[in-house]
Amino acid sequence: MNRFAFNTAKSIRFGVDMIDDLATLVHTQIGKRIMLVTDPGMMATGIVDRAVGMLREGGIAVELFADVQADPPEQVVLSAVIAARSVDAQGIVGLGGGSSLDVAKLVALLVPGEESLADVYGVDKVRGRRLPLILVPTTAGTGSEVTPISIVTTGENQKMGVVSPELLPDIALLDPALTYGLPPHITAATGIDAMVHAIEAFASASPNNNPLSRMLATQALTLMGRSLLKAVEDGSDTAARSDMLLGSMLAGQAFANSPVAAVHALAYPLGGHFHIPHGLSNALVLPHVLRFNIVTSPGPYAELAPYAFPELSALEGQERAAAFCEKLEELSRACGLQPNLRAMNIPQDMLPKLASDAMNQTRLLVNNPRPVSVEDVLSIYRAAF
Numbered sequence: 001m002n003r004f005a006f007n008t009a010k011s012i013r014f015g016v017d018m019i020d021d022l023a024t025l026v027h028t029q030i031g032k033r034i035m036l037v038t039d040p041g042m043m044a045t046g047i048v049d050r051a052v053g054m055l056r057e058g059g060i061a062v063e064l065f066a067d068v069q070a071d072p073p074e075q076v077v078l079s080a081v082i083a084a085r086s087v088d089a090q091g092i093v094g095l096g097g098g099s100s101l102d103v104a105k106l107v108a109l110l111v112p113g114e115e116s117l118a119d120v121y122g123v124d125k126v127r128g129r130r131l132p133l134i135l136v137p138t139t140a141g142t143g144s145e146v147t148p149i150s151i152v153t154t155g156e157n158q159k160m161g162v163v164s165p166e167l168l169p170d171i172a173l174l175d176p177a178l179t180y181g182l183p184p185h186i187t188a189a190t191g192i193d194a195m196v197h198a199i200e201a202f203a204s205a206s207p208n209n210n211p212l213s214r215m216l217a218t219q220a221l222t223l224m225g226r227s228l229l230k231a232v233e234d235g236s237d238t239a240a241r242s243d244m245l246l247g248s249m250l251a252g253q254a255f256a257n258s259p260v261a262a263v264h265a266l267a268y269p270l271g272g273h274f275h276i277p278h279g280l281s282n283a284l285v286l287p288h289v290l291r292f293n294i295v296t297s298p299g300p301y302a303e304l305a306p307y308a309f310p311e312l313s314a315l316e317g318q319e320r321a322a323a324f325c326e327k328l329e330e331l332s333r334a335c336g337l338q339p340n341l342r343a344m345n346i347p348q349d350m351l352p353k354l355a356s357d358a359m360n361q362t363r364l365l366v367n368n369p370r371p372v373s374v375e376d377v378l379s380i381y382r383a384a385f
Contacts, residue, residue: 004210006257007165009135009146009172014246016238018175019136022051022093023058029170030091030132033061035084037104039068042096045181047138051095063087065107068100071271071278073153077117080107084131091132094169097190098142098278101135102150105167108133117152117162123363126164133169138178140231140244141190141279143197143252145172157272161363168256174249176241184232187244188335189279191228194248195221195308195328196282200261201254203293203300204367213258216250218307223247225308232335261368263289265361266380269354274346283337284344287329288383292376294321297369301325341385351381 094104114128227243267281298321305324
């Protein structure tokens with residue numbers, strides 16, 4: 001067996017109404033002065049007001065930063081850091097979707113002032129220590145609450161990543177009740193995103209692909225395969241919402257240690273140029289990347305398929321892997337997601353530019369089970385068009 005490393009959050013708390021424990025956890029883990037990082041969409045739900053109210057009733061001073069944007073630009077991160085320093089925050093709480101959690105992680109890292117954002121882009125560039133950090137996801141998709149990764153938009157459409165175990169939180173607090181209000185299209189897109197995390201982690205060519213990640217990926221797909229459509233169709237289905245939130249977290253643990261590959265590499269330019277939500281970007285290219293991969297590497301996908309779709313256990317080998325691609329595409333459409341790039345109003349003459357940009361995602365492409373050239377990427381985009 002190859003040598004590997006596996007890292008995750010120090011503590012994971014899961015359960016309906018777990019948010020009620022937030023004030024106690026902040027007291028024990030952080031102290032009496034925090035900054036809570038969230039976004040305008042979350043402010044409209046009432047969840048933030050509830051959390052802030054409980055914290056303040058518990059004697060905790062809360063500075064609220066609610067300006068996080070999707071695909072957060074550098075300036076949002078830097079503004080949040082200034083705000084946290086201005087109140088001498090002892091720790092950070094991130095509440096919301098992946099963008100809010102990514103910003104919260106970076107704020108906790110940068111507030112002590114030991115390094116700049118530019119210093120830490122890349123893998124294992126972090127040298128300083130962060131503030132105490134609690135992350136509370138409200139979508140079942142990114143798994144950001146258990147990943148050592150934050151993605152930032154630099155310039156107009158380029159994305160940069162900070163990858164370091166220091167970004168893992170002290171506590172990941174998961175409350176399925178916080179996801180009840182998610183609209184169907186967000187439930188669908190974030191759910192497919194989480195399934196992609198599990199699929200790519202399991203099949204990753206990374207030297208750190210490991211038994212723990214593969215085990216987590218199969219359990220994640222079992223939970224999400226049976227529950228995604230139910231959660232889309234009935235957002236208050238507690239069992240389905242619980243499956244999706246736990247499955248998303250397990251998939252996050254998996255890909256945090258066995259990194260994702262070409263699906264994500266091809267999805268990032270779609271978000272960068274056309275501001276397509278990340279989960280939907282993944283869904284648009286997922287079956288086409290997998291069809292490319294199974295030509296030479298059907299094994300991992302054939303092995304995974306019955307966990308998400310038990311009926312595929314009757315098939316074998318290449319046939320099962322091909323059917324897995326079809327079922328994933330059918331699931332996306334059943335959930336109401338757009339079927340192709342054309343439906344997203346992406347001009348066909350942009351495909352070469354997208355392919356060129358995707359090739360810049362070298363940290364992801366090296367993990368793909370089949371080597372990818374720019375010509376291959378262009379062919380996949382054309383298939384997705």
